[in-house]
Amino acid sequence: MKISIHIISALIACMTFLSGYAQSPSSLKDAAKGKFLIGTALNHNQILGHDTAGIKIIKEHFNAIVAENCMKSQPIHPQRDRYSFSLADKLVEFGEQNDIVITGHTLIWHSQLPRWFCHNEDGSLRSAEELKAIMKEHISTVVGRYKGRIKGWDVVNEAIMEDGSYRKSPFYQILGEEFIPLAFQYTHEADPEAELYYNDYNMWAEGKRNTVVKLIGELRKRGLRIDAVGMQSHMGISKPNLTEYEKSIEAFAAAGVKIMMTEFDMSAIPTERLTADLAEGGADPAKARNPYVDGLPDEAYQRWHSRMEKVWEIIMRHSDDITRVTFWGVCDGDSWLNNFPVRGRTDYALPFDRQHNAKPIVGRLIEMLNSK
Ligand code: XIL
Secondary structure, three states: OHHHHHHHHHHHHHHHHHHHHHOOOOOHHHHHOOOOEEEEEEOHHHHOOOOHHHHHHHHHHOOEEEEOOOOOHHHHOOEOOEOOOHHHHHHHHHHHHOOOEEEEEEEEOOOOOOHHHHEOOOOOEOOHHHHHHHHHHHHHHHHHHOOOOOOEEEEEEOOEOOOOOEOOOHHHHHHHHHHHHHHHHHHHHHOOOOEEEEEEOOOOOHHHHHHHHHHHHHHHHOOOOOOEEEEOOEEOOOOOOHHHHHHHHHHHHHOOOEEEEEEEEEOOOOHHHHHHHHHHOOOOHHHHHOOOOOOOOHHHHHHHHHHHHHHHHHHHHOOOOEEEEEEOOOEHHHOHHHOOOOOOOOOOOOOEOOOOOEOHHHHHHHHHHHOO
16 A cells, blocks of 8 residues: 555655646747747857856757847957957857857948948959959968858848948959859858858848848859848837838848848837937936836837737747747847947846846747747
Protein backbone atom coordinates (compact mmCIF):
# COMPACT_ATOMS: atom_id res chain seq x y z
CA MET A 1 0.00 0.00 0.00
CA LYS A 2 2.74 2.35 1.07
CA ILE A 3 4.64 1.59 -2.12
CA SER A 4 1.65 2.22 -4.37
CA ILE A 5 1.09 5.64 -2.74
CA HIS A 6 4.72 6.44 -3.51
CA ILE A 7 4.25 5.27 -7.06
CA ILE A 8 1.10 7.36 -7.46
CA SER A 9 2.73 10.49 -6.10
CA ALA A 10 5.76 9.88 -8.29
CA LEU A 11 3.44 9.51 -11.27
CA ILE A 12 1.65 12.75 -10.40
CA ALA A 13 4.97 14.57 -10.08
CA CYS A 14 6.06 13.14 -13.39
CA MET A 15 2.82 14.17 -15.11
CA THR A 16 3.00 17.68 -13.68
CA PHE A 17 6.56 17.94 -14.98
CA LEU A 18 5.60 16.67 -18.40
CA SER A 19 2.54 18.89 -18.67
CA GLY A 20 4.83 21.82 -17.94
CA TYR A 21 6.78 20.76 -20.99
CA ALA A 22 3.66 20.38 -23.09
CA GLN A 23 2.56 23.92 -22.22
CA SER A 24 2.78 26.50 -24.97
CA PRO A 25 6.18 28.14 -25.31
CA SER A 26 6.60 31.23 -23.18
CA SER A 27 9.42 32.96 -25.01
CA LEU A 28 9.21 34.83 -28.30
CA LYS A 29 11.80 32.62 -30.00
CA ASP A 30 10.19 29.35 -28.92
CA ALA A 31 6.74 30.53 -29.96
CA ALA A 32 8.13 31.58 -33.36
CA LYS A 33 9.89 28.27 -34.01
CA GLY A 34 9.02 26.81 -37.40
CA LYS A 35 7.71 30.20 -38.57
CA PHE A 36 10.53 32.71 -38.65
CA LEU A 37 13.54 33.87 -36.67
CA ILE A 38 13.01 36.49 -33.95
CA GLY A 39 15.86 38.92 -33.63
CA THR A 40 17.16 42.02 -31.93
CA ALA A 41 19.94 44.57 -32.50
CA LEU A 42 22.83 44.70 -30.03
CA ASN A 43 24.45 47.95 -28.90
CA HIS A 44 28.02 48.16 -27.59
CA ASN A 45 26.95 47.79 -23.93
CA GLN A 46 25.40 44.47 -24.76
CA ILE A 47 28.25 43.34 -27.00
CA LEU A 48 30.78 44.19 -24.27
CA GLY A 49 28.72 42.32 -21.68
CA HIS A 50 27.98 45.39 -19.50
CA ASP A 51 24.19 45.29 -19.88
CA THR A 52 23.60 42.02 -18.04
CA ALA A 53 19.82 42.49 -17.73
CA GLY A 54 19.58 43.14 -21.48
CA ILE A 55 21.72 40.09 -22.26
CA LYS A 56 19.44 37.90 -20.14
CA ILE A 57 16.46 38.99 -22.26
CA ILE A 58 18.41 38.47 -25.50
CA LYS A 59 19.27 34.89 -24.52
CA GLU A 60 15.74 34.12 -23.38
CA HIS A 61 13.71 35.61 -26.22
CA PHE A 62 15.80 35.95 -29.37
CA ASN A 63 17.47 33.54 -31.79
CA ALA A 64 18.84 36.15 -34.21
CA ILE A 65 21.08 39.18 -33.67
CA VAL A 66 22.48 42.05 -35.68
CA ALA A 67 24.90 44.84 -34.76
CA GLU A 68 23.10 48.14 -34.22
CA ASN A 69 26.24 50.02 -35.31
CA CYS A 70 29.59 48.24 -35.13
CA MET A 71 29.58 46.60 -38.56
CA LYS A 72 28.78 49.78 -40.50
CA SER A 73 31.59 51.13 -42.66
CA GLN A 74 32.50 54.10 -40.42
CA PRO A 75 33.02 52.10 -37.21
CA ILE A 76 34.50 48.98 -38.83
CA HIS A 77 36.70 50.72 -41.45
CA PRO A 78 37.44 54.20 -40.09
CA GLN A 79 40.48 54.82 -42.28
CA ARG A 80 41.41 53.45 -45.64
CA ASP A 81 44.23 51.33 -44.26
CA ARG A 82 42.69 50.59 -40.84
CA TYR A 83 39.86 48.31 -39.80
CA SER A 84 38.44 48.05 -36.31
CA PHE A 85 37.01 44.60 -35.76
CA SER A 86 36.99 44.16 -32.01
CA LEU A 87 33.28 44.84 -31.34
CA ALA A 88 32.13 42.97 -34.46
CA ASP A 89 34.30 39.98 -33.48
CA LYS A 90 32.70 39.94 -30.02
CA LEU A 91 29.19 40.11 -31.47
CA VAL A 92 29.90 37.14 -33.71
CA GLU A 93 31.42 35.17 -30.82
CA PHE A 94 28.38 35.94 -28.65
CA GLY A 95 26.07 34.66 -31.39
CA GLU A 96 28.03 31.46 -31.86
CA GLN A 97 28.34 30.76 -28.15
CA ASN A 98 24.59 31.12 -27.70
CA ASP A 99 23.44 29.39 -30.86
CA ILE A 100 22.04 32.64 -32.28
CA VAL A 101 21.87 33.41 -36.01
CA ILE A 102 23.90 36.46 -37.02
CA THR A 103 23.07 39.01 -39.72
CA GLY A 104 25.64 41.45 -41.07
CA HIS A 105 24.49 45.09 -41.20
CA THR A 106 25.50 46.73 -43.49
CA LEU A 107 28.08 46.90 -46.33
CA ILE A 108 27.15 49.76 -48.67
CA TRP A 109 25.21 52.66 -47.09
CA HIS A 110 25.47 56.43 -47.57
CA SER A 111 25.21 57.04 -43.80
CA GLN A 112 27.80 56.26 -41.12
CA LEU A 113 30.16 56.15 -44.09
CA PRO A 114 33.72 57.43 -43.61
CA ARG A 115 34.44 60.36 -45.89
CA TRP A 116 37.54 58.78 -47.43
CA PHE A 117 35.40 55.93 -48.87
CA CYS A 118 33.91 57.95 -51.74
CA HIS A 119 35.99 61.16 -51.62
CA ASN A 120 39.55 62.11 -52.43
CA GLU A 121 41.55 64.16 -49.94
CA ASP A 122 40.82 67.35 -51.86
CA GLY A 123 37.08 66.76 -51.38
CA SER A 124 36.36 65.65 -54.95
CA LEU A 125 34.52 62.41 -55.68
CA ARG A 126 36.63 59.36 -56.40
CA SER A 127 36.76 57.93 -59.89
CA ALA A 128 34.53 54.98 -60.79
CA GLU A 129 37.49 52.59 -60.94
CA GLU A 130 38.81 53.73 -57.58
CA LEU A 131 35.42 53.38 -55.87
CA LYS A 132 34.91 49.90 -57.31
CA ALA A 133 38.31 48.85 -55.98
CA ILE A 134 37.51 50.30 -52.54
CA MET A 135 34.08 48.63 -52.40
CA LYS A 136 35.58 45.32 -53.42
CA GLU A 137 38.36 45.53 -50.86
CA HIS A 138 35.99 46.62 -48.06
CA ILE A 139 33.43 43.91 -48.83
CA SER A 140 35.93 41.10 -49.30
CA THR A 141 37.74 42.02 -46.06
CA VAL A 142 34.63 42.36 -43.86
CA VAL A 143 32.57 39.53 -45.37
CA GLY A 144 35.66 37.33 -45.74
CA ARG A 145 36.54 37.74 -42.05
CA TYR A 146 33.21 36.25 -40.96
CA LYS A 147 32.81 33.82 -43.85
CA GLY A 148 30.60 30.89 -42.88
CA ARG A 149 29.69 32.52 -39.55
CA ILE A 150 27.21 35.16 -40.72
CA LYS A 151 24.00 33.87 -42.27
CA GLY A 152 23.33 36.85 -44.50
CA TRP A 153 24.27 40.45 -45.26
CA ASP A 154 22.32 43.66 -45.75
CA VAL A 155 24.46 44.27 -48.83
CA VAL A 156 22.99 47.64 -49.76
CA ASN A 157 20.98 49.84 -47.39
CA GLU A 158 18.60 52.71 -48.22
CA ALA A 159 19.49 53.31 -51.89
CA ILE A 160 15.98 54.10 -53.15
CA MET A 161 13.69 57.04 -52.34
CA GLU A 162 9.95 56.87 -51.63
CA ASP A 163 9.14 58.17 -55.13
CA GLY A 164 11.06 55.29 -56.66
CA SER A 165 14.09 57.30 -57.79
CA TYR A 166 17.60 56.39 -56.74
CA ARG A 167 19.10 58.29 -53.79
CA LYS A 168 21.77 60.67 -55.07
CA SER A 169 24.36 59.23 -52.68
CA PRO A 170 28.07 59.43 -53.52
CA PHE A 171 27.86 55.79 -54.63
CA TYR A 172 25.15 56.73 -57.12
CA GLN A 173 26.90 59.91 -58.22
CA ILE A 174 30.02 57.95 -59.07
CA LEU A 175 28.69 54.64 -60.38
CA GLY A 176 24.99 55.22 -61.08
CA GLU A 177 22.61 52.32 -60.40
CA GLU A 178 25.49 49.96 -61.15
CA PHE A 179 26.84 50.20 -57.59
CA ILE A 180 24.08 47.88 -56.38
CA PRO A 181 24.74 44.84 -58.62
CA LEU A 182 28.48 45.36 -58.04
CA ALA A 183 28.00 45.23 -54.27
CA PHE A 184 25.93 42.05 -54.57
CA GLN A 185 28.56 40.49 -56.84
CA TYR A 186 31.46 41.35 -54.50
CA THR A 187 29.59 40.03 -51.45
CA HIS A 188 28.76 36.77 -53.18
CA GLU A 189 32.38 36.34 -54.24
CA ALA A 190 33.53 36.88 -50.66
CA ASP A 191 31.12 34.33 -49.16
CA PRO A 192 29.18 32.26 -51.72
CA GLU A 193 27.12 30.62 -48.97
CA ALA A 194 25.89 33.85 -47.38
CA GLU A 195 22.39 35.10 -48.05
CA LEU A 196 22.18 38.55 -49.63
CA TYR A 197 19.57 41.19 -48.79
CA TYR A 198 18.49 44.61 -50.02
CA ASN A 199 17.35 46.65 -46.97
CA ASP A 200 15.38 49.91 -46.78
CA TYR A 201 12.92 52.00 -44.72
CA ASN A 202 9.43 53.22 -45.69
CA MET A 203 9.06 50.19 -47.89
CA TRP A 204 5.30 50.74 -47.85
CA ALA A 205 5.74 53.65 -50.31
CA GLU A 206 4.47 52.68 -53.76
CA GLY A 207 7.34 54.21 -55.73
CA LYS A 208 9.97 52.54 -53.57
CA ARG A 209 8.08 49.24 -53.70
CA ASN A 210 8.05 49.29 -57.52
CA THR A 211 11.72 50.14 -57.88
CA VAL A 212 12.70 47.44 -55.38
CA VAL A 213 10.68 44.89 -57.36
CA LYS A 214 12.48 46.04 -60.54
CA LEU A 215 15.83 45.79 -58.77
CA ILE A 216 15.13 42.19 -57.74
CA GLY A 217 14.34 41.37 -61.39
CA GLU A 218 17.47 43.12 -62.63
CA LEU A 219 19.76 41.30 -60.18
CA ARG A 220 18.21 37.96 -61.06
CA LYS A 221 18.45 38.69 -64.81
CA ARG A 222 22.18 39.13 -64.38
CA GLY A 223 22.42 35.84 -62.51
CA LEU A 224 23.17 37.57 -59.20
CA ARG A 225 21.93 36.27 -55.86
CA ILE A 226 19.31 38.06 -53.78
CA ASP A 227 17.56 36.04 -51.08
CA ALA A 228 15.40 38.55 -49.27
CA VAL A 229 14.26 42.11 -48.97
CA GLY A 230 14.59 43.77 -45.60
CA MET A 231 11.69 46.02 -44.66
CA GLN A 232 13.16 48.04 -41.81
CA SER A 233 9.69 48.67 -40.36
CA HIS A 234 10.34 51.72 -38.20
CA MET A 235 6.69 52.35 -37.43
CA GLY A 236 4.88 55.42 -36.19
CA ILE A 237 1.80 55.39 -34.00
CA SER A 238 -0.43 56.50 -36.88
CA LYS A 239 1.76 55.99 -39.95
CA PRO A 240 2.33 54.20 -42.25
CA ASN A 241 -0.92 53.03 -43.74
CA LEU A 242 -0.91 49.30 -42.99
CA THR A 243 -2.70 48.36 -46.21
CA GLU A 244 0.21 49.85 -48.16
CA TYR A 245 2.67 48.05 -45.89
CA GLU A 246 0.95 44.73 -46.60
CA LYS A 247 0.89 45.44 -50.34
CA SER A 248 4.68 45.70 -50.28
CA ILE A 249 5.01 42.36 -48.50
CA GLU A 250 2.82 40.83 -51.22
CA ALA A 251 4.74 42.52 -54.05
CA PHE A 252 8.14 41.34 -52.77
CA ALA A 253 6.86 37.81 -52.20
CA ALA A 254 5.44 37.79 -55.75
CA ALA A 255 8.85 38.92 -57.02
CA GLY A 256 10.24 35.68 -55.61
CA VAL A 257 12.24 36.74 -52.54
CA LYS A 258 11.74 36.20 -48.84
CA ILE A 259 10.88 39.12 -46.60
CA MET A 260 12.41 40.19 -43.34
CA MET A 261 11.29 42.86 -40.89
CA THR A 262 14.81 43.98 -40.09
CA GLU A 263 14.56 46.97 -37.71
CA PHE A 264 11.11 46.74 -36.19
CA ASP A 265 10.08 49.37 -33.65
CA MET A 266 7.10 51.63 -33.11
CA SER A 267 7.32 55.11 -31.70
CA ALA A 268 4.61 55.86 -29.10
CA ILE A 269 4.95 59.61 -29.58
CA PRO A 270 2.22 60.98 -31.82
CA THR A 271 3.69 63.02 -34.65
CA GLU A 272 0.44 64.92 -35.08
CA ARG A 273 0.54 66.12 -31.47
CA LEU A 274 3.22 68.76 -31.79
CA THR A 275 1.57 70.48 -34.71
CA ALA A 276 -1.91 70.30 -33.21
CA ASP A 277 -0.89 71.53 -29.74
CA LEU A 278 1.10 74.38 -31.14
CA ALA A 279 -1.71 75.34 -33.49
CA GLU A 280 -4.12 75.53 -30.54
CA GLY A 281 -1.71 78.00 -29.02
CA GLY A 282 -0.47 78.14 -25.48
CA ALA A 283 0.99 74.65 -25.55
CA ASP A 284 4.47 74.26 -24.19
CA PRO A 285 6.48 73.29 -27.27
CA ALA A 286 8.98 71.29 -25.21
CA LYS A 287 6.21 69.22 -23.66
CA ALA A 288 4.44 68.75 -26.97
CA ARG A 289 7.68 67.57 -28.52
CA ASN A 290 8.48 65.17 -25.68
CA PRO A 291 5.15 64.43 -23.96
CA TYR A 292 5.88 61.27 -21.97
CA VAL A 293 9.00 62.10 -19.94
CA ASP A 294 7.34 60.89 -16.73
CA GLY A 295 5.88 57.69 -18.14
CA LEU A 296 3.50 56.51 -20.80
CA PRO A 297 -0.18 57.05 -19.89
CA ASP A 298 -2.36 53.91 -20.09
CA GLU A 299 -4.36 55.16 -23.05
CA ALA A 300 -1.16 55.87 -25.00
CA TYR A 301 0.10 52.37 -24.19
CA GLN A 302 -3.21 50.86 -25.35
CA ARG A 303 -3.01 52.74 -28.62
CA TRP A 304 0.52 51.44 -29.16
CA HIS A 305 -0.41 47.89 -28.12
CA SER A 306 -3.35 47.62 -30.47
CA ARG A 307 -1.40 49.01 -33.42
CA MET A 308 1.37 46.49 -32.69
CA GLU A 309 -1.28 43.75 -32.78
CA LYS A 310 -2.52 45.02 -36.16
CA VAL A 311 0.97 44.96 -37.65
CA TRP A 312 1.56 41.48 -36.26
CA GLU A 313 -1.72 40.23 -37.71
CA ILE A 314 -0.24 41.17 -41.09
CA ILE A 315 3.07 39.51 -40.25
CA MET A 316 1.28 36.33 -39.19
CA ARG A 317 -0.82 36.32 -42.37
CA HIS A 318 2.38 36.31 -44.43
CA SER A 319 4.53 34.18 -42.18
CA ASP A 320 5.20 31.71 -45.00
CA ASP A 321 7.09 34.43 -46.87
CA ILE A 322 8.75 35.99 -43.82
CA THR A 323 12.01 34.50 -42.58
CA ARG A 324 12.92 36.90 -39.74
CA VAL A 325 11.46 39.67 -37.61
CA THR A 326 14.14 41.69 -35.82
CA PHE A 327 13.46 44.43 -33.27
CA TRP A 328 15.77 47.46 -33.37
CA GLY A 329 16.90 47.12 -29.77
CA VAL A 330 15.80 45.29 -26.64
CA CYS A 331 14.43 47.77 -24.08
CA ASP A 332 12.84 51.20 -24.47
CA GLY A 333 15.92 52.85 -23.01
CA ASP A 334 18.09 51.35 -25.77
CA SER A 335 16.03 52.67 -28.67
CA TRP A 336 17.55 55.06 -31.20
CA LEU A 337 14.10 56.69 -31.32
CA ASN A 338 14.93 58.47 -28.05
CA ASN A 339 17.21 60.55 -30.25
CA PHE A 340 15.49 60.42 -33.61
CA PRO A 341 13.98 62.41 -35.27
CA VAL A 342 14.33 64.70 -32.21
CA ARG A 343 17.24 64.38 -29.77
CA GLY A 344 16.70 63.66 -26.07
CA ARG A 345 13.14 62.35 -26.01
CA THR A 346 11.58 59.58 -23.97
CA ASP A 347 10.00 57.10 -26.36
CA TYR A 348 8.45 53.68 -25.76
CA ALA A 349 9.13 51.84 -28.99
CA LEU A 350 10.21 48.32 -28.00
CA PRO A 351 8.61 45.22 -26.39
CA PHE A 352 10.59 45.53 -23.11
CA ASP A 353 10.41 48.61 -20.87
CA ARG A 354 13.17 50.72 -19.29
CA GLN A 355 13.21 48.46 -16.22
CA HIS A 356 13.78 45.42 -18.47
CA ASN A 357 10.25 44.10 -17.89
CA ALA A 358 8.28 42.52 -20.71
CA LYS A 359 5.33 44.70 -21.68
CA PRO A 360 1.95 42.96 -22.09
CA ILE A 361 2.58 42.97 -25.86
CA VAL A 362 5.22 40.25 -25.38
CA GLY A 363 2.62 37.84 -23.99
CA ARG A 364 0.22 38.82 -26.76
CA LEU A 365 2.81 38.22 -29.50
CA ILE A 366 3.64 34.83 -27.99
CA GLU A 367 -0.08 34.03 -27.99
CA MET A 368 -0.41 35.08 -31.62
CA LEU A 369 2.64 33.04 -32.62
CA ASN A 370 1.41 29.98 -30.74
CA SER A 371 -2.03 30.06 -32.26
CA LYS A 372 -0.76 30.03 -35.83
C1 XIL B 1 20.78 53.77 -36.23
C2 XIL B 1 21.29 53.35 -34.85
O1 XIL B 1 20.23 52.74 -34.16
C3 XIL B 1 21.81 54.55 -34.09
O2 XIL B 1 22.42 54.16 -32.88
C4 XIL B 1 22.81 55.34 -34.94
O3 XIL B 1 23.17 56.52 -34.26
C5 XIL B 1 22.21 55.68 -36.30
O4 XIL B 1 21.77 54.49 -36.93
N1 XIL B 1 18.29 52.60 -40.51
C6 XIL B 1 19.33 51.70 -40.37
C7 XIL B 1 20.01 51.58 -39.06
O5 XIL B 1 19.59 50.93 -41.30
O6 XIL B 1 21.36 51.23 -39.21
C8 XIL B 1 19.89 52.84 -38.24
O7 XIL B 1 20.46 52.61 -36.97
C9 XIL B 1 18.44 53.26 -38.15
C10 XIL B 1 17.85 53.53 -39.50
